[in-house]
Amino acid sequence: EPEVTQTPSHQVTQMGQEVILRCVPISNHLYFYWYRQILGQKVEFLVSFYNNEISEKSEIFDDQFSVERPDGSNFTLKIRSTKLEDSAMYFCASRKAGLAGVRYEQYFGPGTRLTVT
Amino acid sequence: AQKVTQAQTEISVVEKEDVTLDCVYETRDTTYYLFWYKQPPSGELVFLIRRNSFDEQNEISGRYSWNFQKSTSSFNFTITASQVVDSAVYFCALSEADLDDYKLSFGAGTTVTVRA
Numbered sequence: 001e002p003e004v005t006q007t008p009s010h011q012v013t014q015m016g017q018e019v020i021l022r023c024v025p026i027s028n029h030l031y032f033y034w035y036r037q038i039l040g041q042k043v044e045f046l047v048s049f050y051n052n053e054i055s056e057k058s059e060i061f062d063d064q065f066s067v068e069r070p071d072g073s074n075f076t077l078k079i080r081s082t083k084l085e086d087s088a089m090y091f092c093a094s095r096k097a098g099l100a101g102v103r104y105e106q107y108f109g110p111g112t113r114l115t116v117t
Numbered sequence: 118a119q120k121v122t123q124a125q126t127e128i129s130v131v132e133k134e135d136v137t138l139d140c141v142y143e144t145r146d147t148t149y150y151l152f153w154y155k156q157p158p159s160g161e162l163v164f165l166i167r168r169n170s171f172d173e174q175n176e177i178s179g180r181y182s183w184n185f186q187k188s189t190s191s192f193n194f195t196i197t198a199s200q201v202v203d204s205a206v207y208f209c210a211l212s213e214a215d216l217d218d219y220k221l222s223f224g225a226g227t228t229v230t231v232r233a
Contacts, residue, residue: 033220043162043208043223056220091162095219105152106221108162 002026004109006092012115013082021077021112023092032075033093033106034067036060043091049075082116089113120144121211121224129230136196138227140209143190146170150212151185151192152221157205165207168192199231 005024013019025032034046047057049067057065066078075094079086090113093106122141130136142151153165166178168185175184180200184193196203206228210221 031219035221042225043210043221045220045222048220058220089160093162105164105167106219107164108154110159110161113160 002028004092004094004107006090006109006112008112009110010113010115012117015084015116016081019079019082019114021079021090021092021114023075023077023109024073025075025092025094026096026107027073028096029094029107030097031095031106032067032069033095034077035091035093035108036088037091037111038088046077046090079114082114084116087114087116120213120222121209123209123224123227125227126225127228127230129232130199131232132201133198134231136199136203136229136231138194138196138207138209138229140192140194140224141190142192142209142211144211144213146213150219152210152212153183153192153194154208154210154223155205156208156226157202162208166194196229199229201231201233204229204231 004026007022011019032049035043036046037043045058047061047067048055064080068076089111091111092109095104095106098104120143124139149170151168155163155165166183173185180197182195206226208226209224212219212221
């Protein structure tokens with residue numbers, strides 16, 4: 001069964017460093033997302049991406065964040081200068097296009113645990 | 118304001134007991150989708166069920182069932198005859214129709230512990 005994959009599973013970085021989190025969405029999916037979950041808290045939406053551009057972003061997704069789909073398979077989240085408060089689990093998700101307004105479920109990757117020291 | 122409220126933070130049951138998880142949502146849209154996701158101790162998010170706002174028919178899928186009531190804005194989820202493997206955090210989520218990209222708004226989650 002197809003699944004969303006994410007690498008690395010755990011990333012440790014120093015404050016101020018740049019990190020790139022990588023995701024390979026399910027191949028026939030067209031909508032891509034990043035969410036984050038600070039330890040013990042709820043899952044929060046960061047950004048959605050469709051047709052090679054951001055369709056929506058949350059207040060969390062400031063200028064330090066960017067997303068890219070550099071090729072036909074990868075979807076990346078870059079944090080330019082990490083802060084301590086960026087420490088969280090980052091989930092990538094994808095979904096297929098809906099017909100006649102059907103909202104298909106999002107499938108999540110296993111997550112990347114980012115630790116900023 | 119919270120769009121999805123899961124008032125129960127933790128539930129602990131003995132194996133084979135039924136577990137009902139409450140979810141109350143808030144939206145001005147007439148078209149929306151509701152979801153339940155499970156997060157086991159390993160950390161991944163696993164899709165369980167989806168329901169749209171036009172379909173209030175309640176269903177059973179294996180040991181899972183759900184009770185969707187628009188009148189009370191509730192979307193409760195029941196695990197029948199719980200098993201130890203059901204121990205996880207369960208999240209209710211809402212997708213509103215005014216957003217074509219369909220971001221999910223999650224509740225805070227309910228931690229379910231099933232004891233043998």
